[in-house]
Amino acid sequence: MSENWAGRRLELEVGSVAHGGHCVSRVDGRVVFVRHALPGELVVAEVTEDKGKSFCRADAVRVLRPSPDRVEPPCPSAGPGLCGGCDWQHATPEAARALKADVVAEQLQRLAGITWPVTVEELRPAPLRWRTRTRFVAGEGGKAGLRAHHSHRVIPLDDCPITMPEAAGAVLSRTWRRGSEIEVTEDGAGRVHLRQDTRQLKGGVAKERAAGRSWRLSSHGFWQGHPAAADALAGVVGEWAAASPGQRAWDLYAGVGIFASVLAGQVGEEGSVLAVESGRRAVADGESNLADLPQVGWRCGRVEHVLSTLEEQVDVVVLDPPRKGAGKQVVDAIAAAEAHRVVYVACDPAALARDVATFAGHGYSLRELRAFDAFPMTHHVECVALLSRSY
Known part of the structure; x- marks a missing residue:
């Protein structure tokens, strides 16, 4: 085993951004993931974690050559060894959004083999006082x-x-x-x-x-943390789902049914929307909030389990999976149901890219992509992707 570098200080030339709120450098053949740094900077970094693998983790504790995008963090607790809630307080908001765009593009290229230009769009308020x-x-x-x-x-x-x-x-x-x-x-x-x-x-x-409706729900249940995010995402989902009257639609990982409400308005009373959600309280809140939409039916359970019991075809699918993504079983089930259009809402670009690659194996291509800065000052980014099959 090589020497443990924990506690060691290294003078580093900081390279490109990586997924997770850090940048990449290399020293003596090893990768060093550096937090509190920006691409192009020269820093002194202290190794905070070394498990003896081909990489270690470090914090930039002194900046010798700052990036023009560097600013003083607005929070005194943002810095090496301090609060882990934010990742990019030391970057301008514009630079932070550009870094997130680079991460989304890199994940799509590396994991799905897709070259796609990405712009991360600002949501207001930003960059402070947005978290609800x-x-x-x-x-x-x-x-x-x-x-x-x-x-x-x-x-x-x-x-x-x-x-x-x-x-x-x-x-x-x-x-x-x-x-x-x-x-x-x-x-x-x-x-x-x-x-x-x-x-x-x-x-x-x-x-x-959100989505033109008032909602009542458990105050600590799932709802977008940014006050503008739910409405922005619902707008894109509605535009890209483009369901027609009488069609069948699925809203998977439905939460309280924001996207189900949008789909219901499109398919009308002659169509149907199946909302699938594993949280019992969310399902109860969803049924109550959408009681005026009889075309919406609810199933409480893990998405992969519910889909395994269905034999029907579907026209449009919207899914908003947790950070780990939907996974092969869910993607396979969507493809088996012969969905024409899939709108994928993702809070993790790596999971999105992996699932896009799985969809590609079933003949689905990425048609549209938008990314939103729904988590300013952090490395997180919300994406919406449209996939459709080529026939």
Whole structure:
């Protein structure tokens, strides 16, 4: 085994961005993934993790030659060894979006063999005070904060500049039982909902608006964290799904049914929409919110299990899988149902690229792609892809 580099300081020329909020450098034949750096910089980096493989991880602790895109982080807790909640506070918002675009393009090229120009579109508000849902944890002395990168260590915070101010203040202005997880939501009506571990302290039912409808749902259930994201994604899904009256559609990983509502408006009462979701509370919220749309039917269960019981054909499929992606079993089932159009909403570009490659094996081609900066200051990016079969 080679020498363990943990704690070692290296002078590095920083290379291209990589998926995960870091950049790539190489030293003595090894890859070094460097956080808190930007492409083209010369930095001193301290190795934070070395498991004896062909790569290690490091933080840029001193910048010898800064990038013109470097700025002072707006949060004093953003930096080496500090809060792991953000990745790109040291870059201009424009530069951060360009880095995310490079990551999406690189993943499509490397994992799906597709060359595609990518632009990450801004959503407002940005880059601060956009996060409506945050999970804090109480550390020493009951002070709440967020964990350090790749660590259970809690970094106490007086404020979280990416979180909505009322939501941040509701948690960070008081002390908690050490080890508690505190979830806070500021909904579309401006109300703050607070839960400590499993105990609801305030609120509980959130009010939101998206896709031309009002929604009531569990305040700590799934909803896009950025206040503009749900509406932006629903708009693209509606445009690309383009379902016709009387057609069949599936909304997979449906949540409370935002996309199902869009599809229902397109297929009309003569068509049908099957919404599949594994979360029981989300299904209950969805059934309640879409009670006026009889063409929407719900199935509660894991998507791959539900699809294995279906023998029907489908015209249009919308899917919004978790970070790991849909996977081969789900893609195979969609292809077997002979879907003409597939609209794929993705929160992880690597998972998207892997599934696009699997779809390609069934004759589906990538037709359109849009990417949104739904998570400013972090490395996360939301993509929507349109795939269709060539006949």
